[in-house]
Amino acid sequence: DGGITQSPKYLFRKEGQNVTLSCEQNLNHDAMYWYRQDPGQGLRLIYYSQIVNDFQKGDIAEGYSVSREKKESFPLTVTSAQKNPTAFYLCASGGGAGELFFGEGSRLTVL
Amino acid sequence: AQSVSQHNHHVILSEAASLELGCNYSYGGTVNLFWYVQYPGQHLQLLLKYFSGDPLVKGIKGFEAEFIKSKFSFNLRKPSVQWSDTAEYFCAVVDQTGANNLFFGTGTRLTVIP
Numbered sequence: 001d002g003g004i005t006q007s008p009k010y011l012f013r014k015e016g017q018n019v020t021l022s023c024e025q026n027l028n029h030d031a032m033y034w035y036r037q038d039p040g041q042g043l044r045l046i047y048y049s050q051i052v053n054d055f056q057k058g059d060i061a062e063g064y065s066v067s068r069e070k071k072e073s074f075p076l077t078v079t080s081a082q083k084n085p086t087a088f089y090l091c092a093s094g095g096g097a098g099e100l101f102f103g104e105g106s107r108l109t110v111l
Numbered sequence: 112a113q114s115v116s117q118h119n120h121h122v123i124l125s126e127a128a129s130l131e132l133g134c135n136y137s138y139g140g141t142v143n144l145f146w147y148v149q150y151p152g153q154h155l156q157l158l159l160k161y162f163s164g165d166p167l168v169k170g171i172k173g174f175e176a177e178f179i180k181s182k183f184s185f186n187l188r189k190p191s192v193q194w195s196d197t198a199e200y201f202c203a204v205v206d207q208t209g210a211n212n213l214f215f216g217t218g219t220r221l222t223v224i225p
Contacts, residue, residue, distance in 0.1 A: 004154075033213075035215075040120065040217060040218075041217055042117075042201060042215045042216055042217035042218045043201065043215040043218075044215075045212065045213075045214075048212060058212075090154075090155065092155075094213075097143055097162060097205075097207075098143045098145065098160075098203070098204075098205030098213050099145070099157060099160060100147075100155075100157075100213060102147075102154045102155040102156070103154060104153075104154045105154065
């Protein structure tokens with residue numbers, strides 16, 4: 001089936017550790033995105049990539065890093081510099097005009 | 112910078128009641144507008160979209176939205192809600208000439224009581 005696959009679904013991390021969230025798409029979309037969802041704050045853009053080997057910071061990029069080595073893959077690393085990493089992370093891809101397709105999300109909890 | 116406002120944070124309705132969720136955006140250029148829905152335990156999915164043409168657009172499950180350019184609004188409506196409409200609803204806007212960077216509102220949680 002075509003879609004966005006995020007893993008893991010749930011992740012626990014100790015303070016000071018980096019963690020990487022995986023996002024894979026088989027929709028052949030050029031653009032991919034990472035959003036953070038917190039209660040009452042909607043979705044906030046962390047990073048996005050319009051094309052392989054290129055990516056741009058979103059509104060809340062501090063403490064995060066990404067790579068886009070393949071069209072299908074856009075992993076997000078939550079670094080120890082992220083002060084409040086406990087959140088629900090959503091990956092999306094888009095074929096154009098702003099219509100996005102979302103994965104099921106990854107819930108990160110920092111212990 | 113673009114921004115999207117959803118004024119209702121939590122709406123509680125009984126089944127068969129009518130629904131209207133407000134969405135206002137601030138941006139001077141031409142935009143595409145969207146409503147996304149997130150049902151409990153499911154991923155975000157597109158409910159409806161407006162790019163151009165008829166300002167009244169119809170989406171899935173009986174939802175519709177009206178684009179009023181003069182008011183910078185894109186309110187979501189449904190004449191008669193069902194318990195299965197319980198979900199979180201997000202309005203979103205993207206600049207038609209921009210980089211596909213979608214701006215989301217803070218979301219409205221809808222609870223429908225049977």
